[in-house]
Amino acid sequence: MASATASAIVEDAVARRRSELIELSHSIHAEPELAFDEHRSCAKTKALVAERGFAVTDAPAGLDTAFRASFGSGALVVGVCAEYDALPGIGHACGHNIIAASAVGTALALAEVADALDLTVVLLGTPAEEAGGGKVLMLDAGVFDDIAATVMLHAGPLDIARARSLALSQVAVTYTGREAHAAVAPYLGLNAADAITVAQVAIGLLRQQMEPGHMAHGIVTEGGQATNVIPRRAQMEYTMRANDAGSLRTLESRMADCFLAGAIATGCDHDVSETEPAYHELTPDTWLAETFRSEMVRMGRTPVGTDVEALLPLGSTDMGNVTQVMPGIHPIVGIDADGSSVHQPGFAAAAAGPSADTAVIEGAIMLARTVVGLAETPAERDRVLELHARRAAS
Structure with missing residues (x-):
């Protein structure tokens, strides 16, 4: 399968699911749940992939509101992280409903090309990012052991391809x-x-x-x-x-x-x-981040320059721990929040608005096409697989 063809297939797959993905985003947004109590949000996030035939494992690492859903049997195993916890009092002021819906869209799209690309796609429902470190607990329990690279995105006031955190x-x-x-x-x-x-x-x-x-x-x-x-x-x-x-x-x-x-x-x-596991700093994979940057530009977005990225630490995230042990990215996809930033009520309102809906769809397309690029670039595919082999042997 030629790269352009695979990229076109995943983009079309997301577009066909547009209404379902936006409905998922809005439904999670309407019923915010706090860390380790995201029972409805967890169920909603895994429903579409279960219908598509993903093999779902509930409560990995003993976490009731986590899940792991896999599709395909390819040698390259790529994880896609979905977050869905909210903040006390201000709901989805970090836009985790956008993260969850875009992750589902990415996984569904990659399922369409998994066999042709010798790919296994794993959608990970990762609870308690705001407080509790769900990814750290899952990482320590071995839930990520077979995964060679992991991707996800986050909403914010700006487009940032190579986001860093504290x-x-x-x-x-x-x-x-x-x-x-x-x-x-x-x-x-x-x-x-x-x-x-x-x-x-x-x-x-x-x-x-x-x-x-x-x-x-x-x-x-x-x-x-x-x-x-x-x-x-x-x-x-x-x-x-x-x-x-x-x-x-x-x-x-x-x-x-x-x-x-x-x-x-x-x-x-x-x-x-x-009170929770320590979060490490994000260390984005350079190739994945630059590929995602190209996808942002292709979609008509204007990501901030690399000089600005270095000056914009974006809080902290347990995805940082994941990027310490494997290639991964956590880009920021901008939405129009009328001047509000994350963890403000105005951002919570914007997280279910028109630009947030666009971020869900475009974000899923950009992530899926980035993974396609990884799968079809021999040198990068081999690099990621070799890194995983070394990790597995250590």
Whole structure:
């Protein structure tokens, strides 16, 4: 099968499924579900591929809202990641409904050419990207072991072919003191809420000396229950980000000192525990990213230049962990959100609008054609297969 023919077949396959894919995007958007609770969204995402004859495995890695659906028996196994979790209070303000629908479109399109291209396509339903690290858990459990390359896309305010992200870790910090009456005998208490205040002041002062790329942001999740009782227990959660995993370790060490300062200053005990797996930085595969860039241009889009890409870290994602172990991409497909960016209510509204629908269809076409290009470029196909063979042997 000539490359142009295979590319045309997958593009036509997505176009034929246009109404179903947009309906899927809108349906997921209308019923937002939080991390590890995406039961309806998971079922909706796998329905179309199950009807097409994909072999579906439910709950891989023991995750109830994950799935793995495969089609074909080719030597080149390519994964396509679907995300579908939403954010508390603001729903699909990260546009994961677009990710899920475009991933389904990509998988359905590649099924049309799988036999001819000696390809196996695997659609992965990956829960809890916003909080919980579903891909990390699936990666550690071996769900990605037979996959040679993995692709997905994300919606955003701009078109970015070679998107990068920050490494991330998140902790819960709990202070334990001693209750006392706030007026009668406050001196008998150890104020856990004050420990949080000291720690946050220390973090605020630390920000002046943070390295470029270091970020810290947190919330207080518990701070007492009555104003006339010295709080015995208080808790906060903090997310730390850095350009890469090595730099993140440095930030974590300095933040740990700030957390300790709160305990020392108030006499409270403290405990620091990870709330989810750490996210590594995205390392996009150069060839896949540049192929996707060409597809963006072909579709009439204007991806930002490579010089701008380097200056635009796009939060953090568990897809970063996947790209650390195999070739992969996580491009950003732009939608019109009237000036809003991700994690804002305006973006949530835009994620079910006309430009979001276009992103679903064009995104699926661009991803599918990129995979076709990989399958039909001998040097790149061999490179990816060799990398997988080395990984399997290690």
